């Protein structure tokens with residue numbers, strides 16, 4: 634008697650969204666970083682010159698704080714700046730009244746470099762945030778050694794245990810953390826930690842849709858003592874005023890400032906009156 638061949642059900646794997654893809658790549662980068670982790674941790678403990686992002690954002694009670702982003706390219710729009718000069722951009726932002734800088738250090742997806750952070754940090758006086766996808770403590774030590782005053786932690790990219798652990802390590806180093814959320818379950822997870830600076834990203838990192846209503850919907854749930862930063866897709870003073878009205882304390886703006894032809898006018902114009 635001949636038996637019918639066993640049917641093997643095909644394994645269904647949903648296609649990776651961009652955030653999953655970036656995180657998968659970060660895991661490979663972290664593997665390469667691990668042999669240097671102990672050395673980086675030791676070097677990181679020597680630093681004591683951190684600039685407080687939180688203090689800087691609280692300094693002016695009347696106007697929105699501005700975290701201006703040094704961003705050469707992005708997955709959603711491709712190349713933003715063909716003749717990219719990170720130091721000139723950063724100095725221009727500082728001169729135009731930025732409260733802090735966000736510097737993309739991811740190479741594969743944003744054409745950034747860790748060296749841009751070190752270079753800029755030496756030449757400006759405002760806090761510098763390492764904008765990358767941090768999933769492991771080794772990246773925090775690397776950020777500290779490179780000169781970061783703050784890092785980004787994306788709730789959607791981390792399990793809760795890791796989120797709490799990485800936040801704790803950052804705070805041990807006096808490194809501020811911008812903790813980023815995009816929806817209510819992520820916000821609830823963020824509020825379950827010692828978060829002090831909360832970013833609401835108007836961009837969905839899985840689909841790239843951008844909607845200012847994201848900040849409007851979530852801001853109501855954020856306690857007053859937590860600094861609220863609205864991020865992404867901010868194009869005009871009208872957008873800024875809308876986000877101030879929603880309760881934002883600060884904005885994080887990349888593409889619009891990168892494309893500005895007159896940063897001395899355009900950057901201050903986005904620093905709307907706080908409500």
Ligand SMILES: O=C(O)c1ccccc1NCC(=O)[C@H](O)[C@H](O)COP(=O)(O)O
Pocket residue numbers: 651652702704707708709710834836838864865866867885886887888889
């Ligand atoms: O900007 C992207 O395309 C992007 C894609 C996938 C993950 C993250 C991404 N951006 C990170 C950011 O959140 C923005 O760089 C930042 O908020 C500034 O946004 P914008 O003012 O719209 O340049």
